[in-house]
Amino acid sequence: MAKAFDLIVFDWDGTLMDSTAHIVHAIQAASRELGLPVPDKNRARHVIGLGLVDALRYACPELEPSHYQEMVAAYRHHYLAGDHAIELFDGVREGLAELRDSGVFLAIATGKSRVGLDRVLQETGIGEFFDATRTVDECHSKPHPSMLEQLTDQLGADVRRTLMVGDTTHDLQMANNA
Structure with a gap:
């Protein structure tokens, strides 16, 4: 039987790692620290998957552009203070191994920084499963x-035979845009 996909691309936060609540907390704590109105959980959760500046622009619309870097620093401080306790979702390692053994390419497309x-x-030891990020x-x-365009180009995959796996509308919109 032919495989349905040549490439499966995963989002990271909220898809492979159970980090949603931690991200929301870090956004809210950074907002409090800077004296900004604290976004509710839904508003803070909605930005997961976006780049950090784009996320903060939405989550904290009162934030002046001249203070973006200050907010980014405060967010990173609060996020990094507890990120060692965040775990992969159950079954991620085994699922990735099974997919890898099936011959499909695996990749990550994330709003995280390269360093992150x-x-x-x-830390999780699952980097070995991915062909590109x-x-x-x-x-x-x-x-x-x-x-998605860069990942499919790098791996020689057809975008029509690529599956995007994510947990937000941003992931779905990116797939539709590709």
Whole structure:
């Protein structure tokens, strides 16, 4: 039987790693720290998958552009303070191994920074399963299709035989845009 897909691309946060609540908490804590209105959980959760500046622009619309880097630093401080406790979803390692053994290419398209993705791949030990990765440092933020376009080009995969696996509308929109 022919395989249905040549390439499966995964989002990271909320898809492979159970980090949603931690990200929401870090956005809310950074907002409090900077004296901004604290976004509710739904507003903070909606930005997961976007690049950090785009995410903060939406989650904290009162934030002046001149203070974006201050907010980014505060967010990273709060996120990194507890990210060692975040775990992969149950079955991720086994599922990736099974997919890899089936001969399909595996990749990651994430709103994380390159440093952040490399760190969690090292910490979780699952970097070996992926043939390629793209971060917001290297491409436009989701929902722009550049992450998927670059991954399919690099791996010689047809975008029509590529599956995007994610947990947000940003992931779905990126796939549709590609």
